[in-house]
Amino acid sequence: MFSKVLVANRGEIAIRIIRALRELGIRSVAVYSTADEAAMHTRLADEKVCIGPAQSKSSYLNAPALISAAQIKGADAIHPGYGFLSEDPGFAEVCEQAGLKFIGPKPQDIELMGNKLKAREYVDGLGIQVLPGTFQEIEDEQHAIRTAKDIGLPLIVKAAEGGGGRGMKIIYDEDQIPNIIKIARSEAKSAFGNASLYIEKYFEFVRHIEIQIIGDGNGGVVALGERECSIQRRHQKFIEEAPSVAVDDKLRNRMNDTAVRIARHIGYRGPGTIEFLLDEKGKFYFMEMNTRLQVEHPVTELVTGLDIVAEQIRIAGGEKMTMSQRDIRVKGHAIECRINAEDPQTLVPSAGKITTYLQPGGPWVRVDGHAYPGYDVPPYYDSLVAKLIVWADDRDRSIRRMQRALDEFVIEGIKTNIPLHKKILASKDFLLGNITTRFIDKFI
Numbered sequence: 001m002f003s004k005v006l007v008a009n010r011g012e013i014a015i016r017i018i019r020a021l022r023e024l025g026i027r028s029v030a031v032y033s034t035a036d037e038a039a040m041h042t043r044l045a046d047e048k049v050c051i052g053p054a055q056s057k058s059s060y061l062n063a064p065a066l067i068s069a070a071q072i073k074g075a076d077a078i079h080p081g082y083g084f085l086s087e088d089p090g091f092a093e094v095c096e097q098a099g100l101k102f103i104g105p106k107p108q109d110i111e112l113m114g115n116k117l118k119a120r121e122y123v124d125g126l127g128i129q130v131l132p133g134t135f136q137e138i139e140d141e142q143h144a145i146r147t148a149k150d151i152g153l154p155l156i157v158k159a160a161e162g163g164g165g166r167g168m169k170i171i172y173d174e175d176q177i178p179n180i181i182k183i184a185r186s187e188a189k190s191a192f193g194n195a196s197l198y199i200e201k202y203f204e205f206v207r208h209i210e211i212q213i214i215g216d217g218n219g220g221v222v223a224l225g226e227r228e229c230s231i232q233r234r235h236q237k238f239i240e241e242a243p244s245v246a247v248d249d250k251l252r253n254r255m256n257d258t259a260v261r262i263a264r265h266i267g268y269r270g271p272g273t274i275e276f277l278l279d280e281k282g283k284f285y286f287m288e289m290n291t292r293l294q295v296e297h298p299v300t301e302l303v304t305g306l307d308i309v310a311e312q313i314r315i316a317g318g319e320k321m322t323m324s325q326r327d328i329r330v331k332g333h334a335i336e337c338r339i340n341a342e343d344p345q346t347l348v349p350s351a352g353k354i355t356t357y358l359q360p361g362g363p364w365v366r367v368d369g370h371a372y373p374g375y376d377v378p379p380y381y382d383s384l385v386a387k388l389i390v391w392a393d394d395r396d397r398s399i400r401r402m403q404r405a406l407d408e409f410v411i412e413g414i415k416t417n418i419p420l421h422k423k424i425l426a427s428k429d430f431l432l433g434n435i436t437t438r439f440i441d442k443f444i
């Protein structure tokens with residue numbers, strides 16, 4: 001097992017990983033930019049290193065600085081968290097070349113699933129239902145128009161190197177095709193350095209359901225059930241829950257099996273997520289795979305009682321998996337609300353000093369955050385300040401508990417989305433579980 005791990009991230013996820021390391025008896029090294037000198041993750045780690053100026057490109061995305069920091073501190077592994085370099089196959093490769101274990105999947109698996117078009121082809125090759133659409137990149141307008149005739153409108157254009165909804169465009173009308181393809185291509189080129197696009201049929205009133213899996217790297221894979229992630233805002237997840245009201249035991253087993261089949265075929269290592277769209281008839285389609293620890297992993301931890309991050313570190317350190325499918329049970333109901341420092345109307349990030357910070361507590365309430373009274377939210381990074389996660393034995397009680405916890409949460413000095421969370425949780429449709437990917441539009 002490792003004796004020291006460098007955590008190549010910031011914010012709540014850096015803290016989550018540092019906590020897991022501490023419980024495993026492994027020393028932690030925090031890295032920070034000059035804007036994060038007072039950040040909580042630097043205080044909780046055993047050691048810390050400044051890796052550059054505020055801009056992510058010069059610090060948290062600066063691979064040479066991270067590798068040198070790890071070597072200077074004598075770390076034997078790097079945990080990338082989520083975002084930043086977590087899904088960069090080149091970084092995973094460079095870590096291994098420098099003799100540092102990358103706590104994540106093998107570089108070739110990150111690469112395969114990072115290209116969403118190749119991933120579609122791969123999964124289709126296993127005989128698994130993928131979203132109807134193209135398996136080659138769109139060559140030109142004519143190709144796109146032929147595709148529209150084949151699969152029917154509406155369509156959705158996605159960037160092959162995109163994912164997570166970034167660079168997606170919906171086409172309702174054939175006349176829009178040339179223009180949207182042109183815009184999508186140039187956006188994909190500048191955002192991902194790759195202009196490659198593909199098209200799928202656009203499903204409008206469906207659910208975004210994802211399955212958490214963990215692999216041992218040798219074909220051993222367990223599935224931890226689903227998360228309902230349909231409530232998203234500008235393709236950022238907003239509320240996640242486990243289990244989904246739309247998934248019964250039979251469907252859960254089928255989705256678990258499908259996810260396991262994909263991960264087993266790869267010989268996937270560590271935690272990963274298979275995203276599906278689920279229609280009203282209970283039919284599900286593969287959408288994409290995320291090859292990282294995800295923001296919303298805590299809801300799965302609360303319903304399974306498992307520590308996904310500790311397991312990830314143990315597997316990377318060469319230990320046998322402690323989880324076995326027979327022992328995995330989904331119990332009760334968990335909800336996560338992402339608390340962002342942002343203007344609820346404009347969505348503009350709200351940086352500045354937090355004058356009052358009082359976080360909720362009590363039974364079955366978990367806050368994964370990094371803010372404290374007097375903390376100055378820097379303007380350079382993602383606006384997530386805390387994840388509020390609750391558990392209860394059923395969904396109604398879980399909602400009530402979340403409402404109680406949101407009522408206790410006081411954050412002053414910056415704007416947050418807490419009021420919008422309260423509004424959604426009080427709505428009849430949320431209570432009834434009537435949620436689709438179009439749900440949040442009604443509240444804005």
Ligand code: MV4
Pocket residue numbers: 131156163164165166200201202203204208229230231232235275277287288437438
């Ligand atoms: C879709 C879709 C419908 N049809 N693809 C969003 C996140 C990213 N992983 C893929 N996403 C979607 N892909 C097809 N072919 C619906 C979503 C989607 C969504 C779309 C618009 C508004 C909110 C959404 C929430 C979840 C998923």
